[in-house]
Amino acid sequence: MRALTAPALLLDAGNTRLKWALAETCPGLLSSPWLAADHCGAVVVGSSTMATLVEQLAAQLMGVLAGAAPRAIVVCGVRHATAMTALAHELQQRWPDAAFSMMKAQPEFISPDGTKKLHSPYHPSGSLGADRWASLIGAMQGLPDSIRYAVVVNAGTATTIDALCCEALTAESASGAAAGKTAIWRHGGGQILPGLRLMWESLAQGTANLPHPDADAHAPRAIGWGQNTAQALEQGVWDAQIGALLLALSRVSAMPLTPANPVSTTPVVALILAGGHSQGLLKALQDAHLSMLEKNLPGVAAVTLLAVPELVLRGLAFAIPAASAPA
Ligand SMILES: Nc1ncnc2c1ncn2[C@@H]1O[C@H](COP(=O)(O)OP(=O)(O)OP(=O)(O)O)[C@@H](O)[C@H]1O
Numbered sequence: 445m446r447a448l449t450a451p452a453l454l455l456d457a458g459n460t461r462l463k464w465a466l467a468e469t470c471p472g473l474l475s476s477p478w479l480a481a482d483h484c485g486a487v488v489v490g491s492s493t494m495a496t497l498v499e500q501l502a503a504q505l506m507g508v509l510a511g512a513a514p515r516a517i518v519v520c521g522v523r524h525a526t527a528m529t530a531l532a533h534e535l536q537q538r539w540p541d542a543a544f545s546m547m548k549a550q551p552e553f554i555s556p557d558g559t560k561k562l563h564s565p566y567h568p569s570g571s572l573g574a575d576r577w578a579s580l581i582g583a584m585q586g587l588p589d590s591i592r593y594a595v596v597v598n599a600g601t602a603t604t605i606d607a608l609c610c611e612a613l614t615a616e617s618a619s620g621a622a623a624g625k626t627a628i629w630r631h632g633g634g635q636i637l638p639g640l641r642l643m644w645e646s647l648a649q650g651t652a653n654l655p656h657p658d659a660d661a662h663a664p665r666a667i668g669w670g671q672n673t674a675q676a677l678e679q680g681v682w683d684a685q686i687g688a689l690l691l692a693l694s695r696v697s698a699m700p701l702t703p704a705n706p707v708s709t710t711p712v713v714a715l716i717l718a719g720g721h722s723q724g725l726l727k728a729l730q731d732a733h734l735s736m737l738e739k740n741l742p743g744v745a746a747v748t749l750l751a752v753p754e755l756v757l758r759g760l761a762f763a764i765p766a767a768s769a770p771a
């Protein structure tokens with residue numbers, strides 16, 4: 445295991461799992477390796493108290509931190525406000541010397557080096573889930589300049605689908621020091637659906653004869669037309685999710701842009717899959733022959749498919765306070 449020098453602890457407090465990563469620096473491109481497997485993990489939420497969850501987290505971190513404390517803690521979460529307050533309290537008690545911050549969605553985010561800005565029209569801005577905001581930041585930071593449109597999917601307890609576009613590349617000097625281009629990105633808004641497991645569970649709860657899912661939500665099977673109840677349920681829910689993604693892809697390229705970025709050609713759109721079901725969705729899209737489907741998406745030249753399960757944590761890395769950066 446590689447020892448980390450004064451890492452920051454990043455936490456994504458979801459409804460199912462508390463996911464963590466230790467990061468020394470901001471991550472680079474989506475395709476580049478960021479986290480070693482032993483520098484990230486998760487604690488299952490269940491009915492545990494925050495005190496127990498932080499206890500379990502500390503136990504997982506013990507080997508990696510080797511007795512040291514994180515220099516900063518950056519949290520985003522979508523739990524109830526009282527649960528988030530309790531989590532903040534437990535973390536600050538456990539690591540009192542670490543700079544602590546909680547990410548909240550804002551109308552604007554500016555990257556630490558000033559080269560990227562993200563605007564969101566969501567209203568009120570703080571009502572956008574912090575996990576959605578963090579993943580938009582992670583996606584914006586990771587996409588190459590050649591890609592101007594993205595659909596960002598967080599597939600966890602809920603599935604969220606968000607539109608992202610780069611509306612301008614300005615020649616202004618971002619920091620005032622080094623001259624360079626600033627990319628202005630815009631969140632176009634999004635959608636919230638029940639996640640895969642919730643869809644299956646709600647069918648079982650709301651009907652007399654449908655069974656609880658025995659489908660393996662992690663790995664879809666190519667079924668097509670179900671030949672029995674289990675197959676029909678399995679395929680129905682995967683198709684509902686995939687169908688929503690395809691509609692979103694066809695819609696994103698119609699986002700109105702500024703004159704600085706006119707839509708003169710059909711764009712390449714990045715489809716970025718994050719969260720616990722990201723690998724399953726990736727396989728489902730491959731099974732559905734996305735390469736053939738994309739030919740029928742109006743206004744889209746091609747789809748670049750990326751699965752980045754820990755995208756929320758990558759976004760959080762850009763909120764590590766500058767004062768705590770290593771010397
Ligand atoms: N390898 C895996 N580990 C844990 N959960 C997985 C895995 N693969 C699929 N899942 C499913 O992913 C879901 C949890 O995903 P994730 O941890 O991203 O969500 P979450 O913690 O509920 O976050 P949010 O509340 O933001 O949706 C569960 O429905 C679970 O069944």
Ligand SMILES: CC(C)(CO)[C@@H](O)C(=O)NCCC(=O)O
Nearest residue numbers: 522571572573575576602604636
């Ligand atoms: C939709 C979830 C539950 C997904 O984790 C989360 O992002 C959330 O609680 N959002 C708040 C509502 C919103 O984003 O509009």
